[in-house]
Every structure is written in C-alpha cells, then in structure tokens.
Amino acid sequence: MTPHLQPPVERVLFTEEQIAARIREVAAQISKDYQGRTLKLIGVLKGSIFFLTELARHLEVPVKVDFLAISSFSNKSGAPGVVRIAKDLDESIEGEDVLLVEDIVDTGFTLRYLLQTLAGRAPNSLAVCTFLDRNSRRIVQVRLDYRCFEIPDRFVVGFGLDYNQLYRNLGYVAVLKP
Numbered sequence: 001m002t003p004h005l006q007p008p009v010e011r012v013l014f015t016e017e018q019i020a021a022r023i024r025e026v027a028a029q030i031s032k033d034y035q036g037r038t039l040k041l042i043g044v045l046k047g048s049i050f051f052l053t054e055l056a057r058h059l060e061v062p063v064k065v066d067f068l069a070i071s072s073f074s075n076k077s078g079a080p081g082v083v084r085i086a087k088d089l090d091e092s093i094e095g096e097d098v099l100l101v102e103d104i105v106d107t108g109f110t111l112r113y114l115l116q117t118l119a120g121r122a123p124n125s126l127a128v129c130t131f132l133d134r135n136s137r138r139i140v141q142v143r144l145d146y147r148c149f150e151i152p153d154r155f156v157v158g159f160g161l162d163y164n165q166l167y168r169n170l171g172y173v174a175v176l177k178p
C-alpha cells in the first residue's frame with residue numbers, strides 16, 4: 001500500500017464531515033463580518049491551501065486569492081522562531097481587506113512575523129483565520145480572529161498538514177502514531 005492510503009494514524013481528531021460543517025460555520029461568520037467588502041485571502045503555502053480552498057467556496061463576499069511561502073528554521077543556539085519569506089505575494093495588498101489564512105498556529109512565531117510584514121504594506125484591514133490552533137504551545141501572543149478547531153499538544157496530519165511532506169491530502173485530521 002502507498003503510505004497515504006494507510007497512514008500510521010493513532011486517532012482521528014476531526015472527520016471530513018466535522019471539518020466541512022465547521023468550515024461552513026466559520027465562512028458564514030466571515031461573510032457576515034465582511035458584508036459589502038471584497039476580501040483578499042492570503043494563503044501560506046503549502047499547508048493552508050486545502051483549508052483556503054474549502055473556506056473560499058463557502059464565502060458569500062467577493063474574494064481574491066494570493067499566496068506566499070515562508071521558511072522557518074532554528075538559529076545556531078537551536079531557538080526556534082527565525083522566519084523569512086521564500087515566495088512573496090504576486091500583488092500589492094495596499095488598501096485591501098486582507099484575511100491571512102493559516103493551517104495551524106503553534107508557537108505563534110510564524111504568524112507574528114507574517115502579521116508584522118503584511119501590516120507594513122498598508123492594507124485597509126488585516127485579520128487572521130486559522131484552521132487549527134494549538135494554544136497550549138504558544139510562545140508569542142498573536143490575535144486570532146477566526147479559528148476552526150483547538151487541538152491538544154500532539155503532532156497532527158491531514159487536511160493540509162504534513163509529516164515530511166506526506167499526508168496533506170487526507171480529508172480528516174489525525175494524530176500520528178509516535
């Protein structure tokens with residue numbers, strides 16, 4: 001069997017049905033909050049594309065989409081939190097209502113860096129929507145405007161989240177066997 005057909009799953013946290021239902025709820029809230037405006041969704045490659053696609057399909061306001069990619073690494077002393085943009089947006093966000101779409105917010109380093117960078121480009125507004133929130137591991141405090149699920153302190157895969165680039169295409173979110 002190919003690995004993605006039989007991933008070493010310990011337990012499923014959220015099923016396809018639960019994910020679909022929750023994304024519809026969050027999309028309805030966002031549609032309400034941005035009524036009358038055009039929303040620029042910014043996806044952080046690669047993890048967020050699965051969530052962004054599903055979310056965008058249920059939004060009832062006009063939507064534009066752009067992507068950026070980041071790479072994060074530890075510094076020499078092993079401390080995490082060094083982030084840089086590996087692929088920038090294609091278009092300016094000046095004057096736009098921007099919703100940054102993340103797969104997961106963990107320590108918060110990535111999100112803080114992205115918010116600082118994007119805020120410096122003069123958007124009309126800047127908000128955050130994350131699929132998963134592992135709040136128990138937060139090191140830097142960041143504001144989450146929308147979130148689908150909070151998860152326990154376990155490594156998860158599926159619905160965009162990978163382990164060594166595998167399992168992003170699972171329709172559910174699962175904890176891997178250690």
Ligand code: IMP
Binds near residue numbers: 108110162
């Ligand atoms: P942080 O919030 O800066 O610590 O980093 C979040 C990033 O780490 C996410 O965008 C993911 O790429 C990755 N990540 C964190 N936790 C997990 C996980 O449980 N599964 C897969 N990727 C994860």
Ligand code: MG
Binds near residue numbers: 045047048103
């Ligand atoms: Mg990511």
